[in-house]
Each structure stands twice: as C-alpha cells, then as structure tokens.
Amino acid sequence: MMGRMTNPTPRPQTMAEKILSRRGTHTVYAGDLAVVEVDQVMVVDSIAQSFIQRMQQDLGATPKYPERVSIVIDHVAPASTVSVAQAQKEAREYAAQTGVRLFDVGRGICHQVLMEEGLARPGWIVLGSDSHSTTYGAVAAFGSGMGATDIALAAASGKTWLKVPDSVKVTFAGDLRPGVTAKDVALEMIRRLGADGATYQSIEMHAGDRFTRGERMTLANLCVEAGAKAGLVVPGGEILTAYGYDIPEWVYPDEGATYVQSIEIDLGTLNPRMSAPSEVDNVFDVAQLREDLRDVHVDQVFIGTCTNGRIEDLHAAANVLRGRRVAPGTRLLVIPASSQVMEDAMADGTLLTLQRAGAVLGTPGCGPCMGRHQGVLAPGEVCVSTSNRNFIGRMGDKDARIYLASPAVAAATAVMGRVALPEDVPGQGEVA
Amino acid sequence: MARIWKFGDSVNTDDILPGKFAPFMAGEDVFQTFAFHYIRPEFAASVRPGDVLIGGRNWGLGSSREYAPQALKKLQVGGIVAPSFARIHYRNLLNLGIPAFEFDLTGLLEDGAEVSLDVQTGVLTHAGGTVQLPPPPEFLREALAEGSILAFFKKHGRFPGEPA
Ligand code: SF4
Numbered sequence A: 001m002m003g004r005m006t007n008p009t010p011r012p013q014t015m016a017e018k019i020l021s022r023r024g025t026h027t028v029y030a031g032d033l034a035v036v037e038v039d040q041v042m043v044v045d046s047i048a049q050s051f052i053q054r055m056q057q058d059l060g061a062t063p064k065y066p067e068r069v070s071i072v073i074d075h076v077a078p079a080s081t082v083s084v085a086q087a088q089k090e091a092r093e094y095a096a097q098t099g100v101r102l103f104d105v106g107r108g109i110c111h112q113v114l115m116e117e118g119l120a121r122p123g124w125i126v127l128g129s130d131s132h133s134t135t136y137g138a139v140a141a142f143g144s145g146m147g148a149t150d151i152a153l154a155a156a157s158g159k160t161w162l163k164v165p166d167s168v169k170v171t172f173a174g175d176l177r178p179g180v181t182a183k184d185v186a187l188e189m190i191r192r193l194g195a196d197g198a199t200y201q202s203i204e205m206h207a208g209d210r211f212t213r214g215e216r217m218t219l220a221n222l223c224v225e226a227g228a229k230a231g232l233v234v235p236g237g238e239i240l241t242a243y244g245y246d247i248p249e250w251v252y253p254d255e256g257a258t259y260v261q262s263i264e265i266d267l268g269t270l271n272p273r274m275s276a277p278s279e280v281d282n283v284f285d286v287a288q289l290r291e292d293l294r295d296v297h298v299d300q301v302f303i304g305t306c307t308n309g310r311i312e313d314l315h316a317a318a319n320v321l322r323g324r325r326v327a328p329g330t331r332l333l334v335i336p337a338s339s340q341v342m343e344d345a346m347a348d349g350t351l352l353t354l355q356r357a358g359a360v361l362g363t364p365g366c367g368p369c370m371g372r373h374q375g376v377l378a379p380g381e382v383c384v385s386t387s388n389r390n391f392i393g394r395m396g397d398k399d400a401r402i403y404l405a406s407p408a409v410a411a412a413t414a415v416m417g418r419v420a421l422p423e424d425v426p427g428q429g430e431v432a
Numbered sequence B: 001m002a003r004i005w006k007f008g009d010s011v012n013t014d015d016i017l018p019g020k021f022a023p024f025m026a027g028e029d030v031f032q033t034f035a036f037h038y039i040r041p042e043f044a045a046s047v048r049p050g051d052v053l054i055g056g057r058n059w060g061l062g063s064s065r066e067y068a069p070q071a072l073k074k075l076q077v078g079g080i081v082a083p084s085f086a087r088i089h090y091r092n093l094l095n096l097g098i099p100a101f102e103f104d105l106t107g108l109l110e111d112g113a114e115v116s117l118d119v120q121t122g123v124l125t126h127a128g129g130t131v132q133l134p135p136p137p138e139f140l141r142e143a144l145a146e147g148s149i150l151a152f153f154k155k156h157g158r159f160p161g162e163p164a
Helices: A015-022 A045-059 A082-098 A110-116 A131-139 A148-157 A182-193 A213-226 A286-292 A311-321 A339-347 A350-356 A407-416 B067-074 B087-096 B138-146 B149-156
Strands: A033-037 A040-044 A069-072 A101-103 A125-128 A142-145 A159-163 A167-173 A202-206 A230-233 A261-266 A273-275 A283-285 A300-303 A331-334 A382-385 A401-404 B002-006 B052-054 B079-082 B100-102 B114-118 B123-126 B129-132
Touching: A015 A033, A015 A142, A015 A167, A015 A202, A015 A230, A040 A045, A040 A110, A040 A148, A045 A069, A045 A082, A045 A148, A045 B149, A069 A082, A069 A110, A082 A101, A110 A125, A110 A131, A110 A213, A125 A131, A125 A148, A131 A142, A131 A213, A131 A230, A142 A230, A148 A159, A148 B087, A148 B149, A167 A182, A182 A213, A182 A261, A182 A273, A182 A283, A202 A213, A213 A230, A213 A311, A273 A286, A283 A286, A300 A311, A300 A407, A311 A339, A311 A350, A311 A407, A339 A350, A382 A407, B067 B087, B087 B100, B087 B149, B138 B149
Parallel strands: A040 A069, A040 A125, A069 A101, A125 A142, A167 A202, A167 A261, A202 A230, A300 A331, A300 A382, A382 A401, B002 B052, B052 B079, B079 B100
Antiparallel strands: A033 A159, A273 A283, A273 A401, B002 B114, B114 B123, B123 B129
C-alpha cells in the first residue's frame, strides 16, 4: 500500500498536506504519494485536441463527472488559422456530446473564468492543462498544471495521483507603500526564490488580511515561475468570505508544520519591480531600469493576462492614462481578462478612458501573451507587459525583448514611450 | 547490456524533441527520429532498446509537451537517471512508463559505458560494480509492471495503490 495508512501521532501539517489529506483517503505528509479527488479539471483550447485523443483513443473513456470538467477557448480566440478553428470546433462538439462545460471565445482567460464561475473554492483540488493553474491558490484551492495524459486521467477517473509537496513558507510583513502593487510583491518573491527555487514544492503565502482576491491571484499565478507545483495563499480576515466563499476550518496550516524554507518579505521597503529579459527571476527596481533604458524606445505595452488583466489592473492603468495620450510610436494593447471584467470596465468608464488615451482594445482572452496572435513582436522590438513570462520568443520573434511589470508602470511606460514610473508622467496626481 | 547516454544539466524539452519536429509537424511515425536532433544528432539512429540516459540537474525543464517523452518511449529508452527532474516532465515520463530515477550518476559513469538496469529493483550494474538507485515507490512499481500509469488505469480502472 502507498503512504502511511495509520497516523498514531498526528504531526502538524502545511496547507498542501491538509488539502491532499482531506481529498485523499488518509493523512499524508510531504514525500508521500496520494491519490486524491479532483474537484475541477480545466482544459484550454490549445491542448483540447490531445485531451480528446487521450480520452477517446487511449483510454476509451468519457468524463466521469462532466460537471467537473471545463473547456475554455482562450489562448487563440477568436481562431487565427483554419487548423486552430478546426481544433476549436472539435472542442465544442466534444463538450456538446459529453456535457462538460464550455466557455467559448470571448468569455475570457481560463483561470479568471473558473474563478468568476466559482469553479475553484477553498479546500478544492483544481487541475488545469496550463502551468498557471497555481492561480487557484488565491482562494486556498490546490491548483496545479499538468500535461494532457494527466488531465485526461483526471477527467476519466475524477482523481489524480500526486506526490505531496514540501512547502516553502513566505510571510509578508508591513504594508505596501503607495504605487507598489501585488505584482511587485510577486516579482520580489520570484527574485528571492529563483526560477527553480521551489521546484516540486508548494509555496504557502501568509498574507494576513492583506490583498484582495485579484491581488492574491497575481501572487499565486507567479508561483509557478519559481517552479512550484502550487501557490497557496492562507485565507485571512474577511477577504474571501466577503466574496461569498465558505472557508473550512481544516484548510488552515497547523502551527508548527514543517517547511523546507521560510522567507519573509518586508512590504514596507519594496519599490516597483520589473523583470528584465529573458528570465522571470531577473528582477530589478524600475527606478534602476529607467536609468539603464533611458534611450530605449518601447514599441509595445500590453496590459492584460491572467496575471494582471482584472478590473483593478485596468483601473490602475486608467488612473495613469486619464487625460493623457500614449507616446507616438508606442502601441498600447489592453485586453480584459474576461467578459465580466470588460463589462465592468465598460460600465464604469474605464474603457473609454483607455480608448481616449489611444489604447487598442482586444477580445477577452490571452491575447499576445504566448505570441500566437493579436500583437506579436518583430525582431528587435521592446515590449513592457503585465504578463508572467519574458522568455526568448515568448511573444513573437526571438530577438524581441520583454519586460514584466505592474499595470501602473506599464501605463506610465506607454505615456512616456520608455520605461517609466507613474510619477514620471507629467501632471500625474492632478485631476485631469 | 545497455549503453549509457550522458547529458549535462538542464536538458530541456526542446533539446529532447525540438518543437518543429512535433508529431503533427514531422509526422506521427517519424518524429522520434529527431530526438536530441540538435544536441546529439547521432542519438536516434544509434540508441538501442533499453539504453539508459543519465543527466544533470533539472532534466526535462520547459514545456509540458508530452511528445518529448513520447519520442523516447518510441525509441524504447530503458530509463532516465538524473539528480532532479522538472515536475511536469517527470509526471509525463511516469504516465508513459519511462522509468525515472532521481540520482546523480554523472560523476560515476562516462558516455558509452555498458550497464544493465533492473527497473523494478533500481539496481544498476556497471563494469566497476553496482549502484542501488532509489527504487521507484511501490505505487509506481505497480504501474510500471503494467507498462505505465496510463496502461495501469486502462486495465484496472483505478490508480495504483487505490483499493480495487
Ligand atoms: S494569459 Fe498567458 S499565462 Fe495566462 S493562461 Fe493565457 S497564455 Fe497562459
């Protein structure tokens, strides 16, 4: 038999150990193998064909619980080529046949949509065919990314196998200064841990009652950039209950749980951060890069993605852009993370502010984040993006350079045409 | 006997199978002939069934593409031994039934060395003696006996270690 079946003297557990024990058959600790129930399986458009092939040809199976499977058409939406259109057509047909949920073109980015639809909840296990599935940790769900076979096995069985991860404890202390955001905190965390600093591990973030749900999503989203299997934010205060989530008492980590590493981030000392090409952990103060890149023209600014395409991100950008224009020769792309974000931004005038400033608005979805469509970069171009990956070739040509930053810094950069902080924008802070 | 193919640190999924030779581009039947195409061009033509790959840290980092390990499976690679594996790739290996052992052999064995590997026990025999690799957990041994986790599930309708 696998793991330990009896547990005479229960040891304190991390949050990952708690969730995997609860959703499995017995109490488990880091290093144990566990077979656990999966509460939601998410399939994105780009992997849908492989998923369907695994289900139908390799397993000869149908989803055990169709209501626990969601297909989201978001990575290349609307379709850009005939073969993409064909694959999406097959995904729609599969959903209609099997009764799994389908979120079609324009509904938004997988992680944002699942969160809005209540398909990730505290204590749940959510698997996605996309590496940024760590995002669900924002609401204390064990979210993890996997390949097509794992995803198909989970859909067919309602379960998955997991090695229970070691945990890294990250504690936030103090309060953010004005102009510093969750994105800056996340980049600092990646800088401190390094790109493989949490491989196989779960990052458990102790934030107290700081950070909104959206900010927690930004933090959990970037955990995979340190190699993590999951990024769990411990629920604190009223943050999640205000959104209507029930938080089970058992989900909290125990006092005295074992961590392989503990770090503390003093929020009060943080400055806006930027990740320079072409590793996410290549993180600098924006103020420093602004000097280094004084003479570098920024060709494209992209505000969107599962990291920073939410309403508060669009508000932060609009606050910088209100009454101003994007610099000549710079393109500003804004893609809301979901149809709901788009609606909210339409209703409160944010989109009008952005449009008047010269932004180009796109269909809710991933946009150019992975360089497939809607704004790929030419050789030598420079892009400042609110996304999560700046790898070589990620958004187009391999000789394009991508810098990752918060929406406020991205917006300031769009106005100035070079890397800038909001305070560099003339008249910033005055009422426009 | 099997031979050792030795690689360095951070062999990524593009090294294992470059994206442009993905099955849907190179062809379902031949894509495996492009395994390690750029970093070991002679590999696919000379690898023999059962040969063992040894690598350095973070083997298999990069994308979650499953066709990289699939190419190795088609070439009947006998096992991969590396001090650490990238997480999604490690799962893909086991799902497909390619034995993966977390152990550093790079200091002990040279490229081309003749060995034999018992994947059930993790015992690797080479000219100078034997090495006990950390055997795969019981859970995985059960799966490997059926070929892979996928094959195990298909046959039993459950995961290894789960009550029948
Ligand atoms: S927005 Fe980017 S990182 Fe997020 S799911 Fe889409 S492609 Fe992946």
